[in-house]
Amino acid sequence: MAKLNLVVLVGGKSPEHNISLISGYSVVNALNKEKYNILVVGIDKTGQWWLQDTEHFSDHRDDPQRIVLSKSDTRVVLSPYRNKPYLMQHNGNTKIAKVDFVFPVLHGANGEDGVMQGVFRANNVAFAGVDLMASAIGMDKDVSKRLWRDAGIPIADFVVADLSNRKQLRYRSIVKKLGSPLFVKPANAGSSVGVHKVSDKEAFTTAIEDAFKFDKKVLIEEAIQGIEVECAVLGNENPQASVVGAIIPTETFYSYEAKYISSTGAKLMIPADIPDEVSELIRQTAIRAFKAIGGEGLSRVDFFLRPNNSIVLNEINTLPGFTSISMYPKLWEASGVNYTDLLDSIVQLGLKRYRQLQKLMI
Numbered sequence: 001m002a003k004l005n006l007v008v009l010v011g012g013k014s015p016e017h018n019i020s021l022i023s024g025y026s027v028v029n030a031l032n033k034e035k036y037n038i039l040v041v042g043i044d045k046t047g048q049w050w051l052q053d054t055e056h057f058s059d060h061r062d063d064p065q066r067i068v069l070s071k072s073d074t075r076v077v078l079s080p081y082r083n084k085p086y087l088m089q090h091n092g093n094t095k096i097a098k099v100d101f102v103f104p105v106l107h108g109a110n111g112e113d114g115v116m117q118g119v120f121r122a123n124n125v126a127f128a129g130v131d132l133m134a135s136a137i138g139m140d141k142d143v144s145k146r147l148w149r150d151a152g153i154p155i156a157d158f159v160v161a162d163l164s165n166r167k168q169l170r171y172r173s174i175v176k177k178l179g180s181p182l183f184v185k186p187a188n189a190g191s192s193v194g195v196h197k198v199s200d201k202e203a204f205t206t207a208i209e210d211a212f213k214f215d216k217k218v219l220i221e222e223a224i225q226g227i228e229v230e231c232a233v234l235g236n237e238n239p240q241a242s243v244v245g246a247i248i249p250t251e252t253f254y255s256y257e258a259k260y261i262s263s264t265g266a267k268l269m270i271p272a273d274i275p276d277e278v279s280e281l282i283r284q285t286a287i288r289a290f291k292a293i294g295g296e297g298l299s300r301v302d303f304f305l306r307p308n309n310s311i312v313l314n315e316i317n318t319l320p321g322f323t324s325i326s327m328y329p330k331l332w333e334a335s336g337v338n339y340t341d342l343l344d345s346i347v348q349l350g351l352k353r354y355r356q357l358q359k360l361m362i
């Protein structure tokens with residue numbers, strides 16, 4: 001079989017740009033070179049696309065705080081040419097390569113939220129992971145939670161602050177409704193950016209202000225006591241769930257520092273040391289949550305598990321971390337799917353969805 005030209009997109013106009021670069025190396029390393037011709041395109045922090053060296057596309061690659069996209073001379077665009085998607089040089093009509101598939105390894109805004117998926121759809125190119133609508137819903141913690149509530153899945157109670165009611169927020173009445181401490185977070189963000197745990201009025205006000213730096217909509221949530229457990233989902237119409245993993249944080253919550261910077265910040269326990277029936281409930285609920293938002297391809301679904309073994313769905317990540325130590329690939333590895341085969345499945349699922357779409361009369 002002819003090799004597919006596969007573009008791995010890394011970086012992105014997102015607060016999670018750096019993490020994406022690290023995930024990108026793991027994906028490029030693990031992709032099967034016998035099946036795919038790999039091209040790496042780096043999206044810089046202003047949103048411009050650059051053709052990168054496949055082996056070396058960042059400087060300071062081992063330091064999540066200092067890692068930066070390497071300089072490239074070739075600015076590119078994705079563009080249809082005679083009805084086929086191509087990577088073209090930005091200035092002029094020079095074709096670089098026909099694109100058979102795009103693998104966006106982009107986390108957070110402008111990557112995981114439907115924006116890029118819209119670009120892929122507009123260019124009629126097959127791509128990995130969740131489609132436009134489910135990406136946008138999965139990114140929005142308010143909309144996704146309302147769909148899960150509708151599906152009867154337990155979630156933390158929350159109120160939404162937006163530009164219309166921001167000035168009228170009353171700390172006391174919110175505490176009356178949701179208790180204390182409270183979690184304040186932007187509706188659309190990730191990697192714990194802008195997430196705060198607060199237990200007094202002053203901290204609440206500061207947290208609201210900070211969260212509004214990242215989004216026009218902010219969630220205020222009841223705090224759930226329990227451990228954090230995560231489950232990986234893979235598939236289109238008949239998604240499968242992995243074993244369940246647990247995060248054992250050493251700080252007050254699973255903050256940005258704990259996720260990526262502090263080496264002692266958190267430990268993963270895979271599989272989680274929980275009763276089989278609880279694990280089964282989490283797996284089934286993860287699949288239901290994935291389907292409820294219209295998921296296809298892959299997602300990581302995150303829960304709280306209370307001491308009494310009841311579960312609360314926290315969030316879905318439609319493009320979860322893909323570094324070699326990330327939960328998503330590790331959960332599949334523990335379920336008997338190695339990283340290279342996992343990526344192959346994700347590509348196959350994306351191609352299948354693409355072929356189904358091609359048949360529709362649109």
Ligand SMILES: Nc1ncnc2c1ncn2[C@@H]1O[C@H](COP(=O)(O)OP(=O)(O)O)[C@@H](O)[C@H]1O
Binds near residue numbers: 156192195223254
């Ligand atoms: N309602 C909550 N109760 C308890 N802990 C929470 C709650 N919401 C968030 N957290 C903590 O904050 C972390 C980040 O919040 P999360 O909603 O998962 O946002 P992100 O998309 O940035 O990961 C969680 O992993 C958890 O440690």
Ligand SMILES: [Mg+2]
Binds near residue numbers: 192302315
């Ligand atoms: Mg999270």
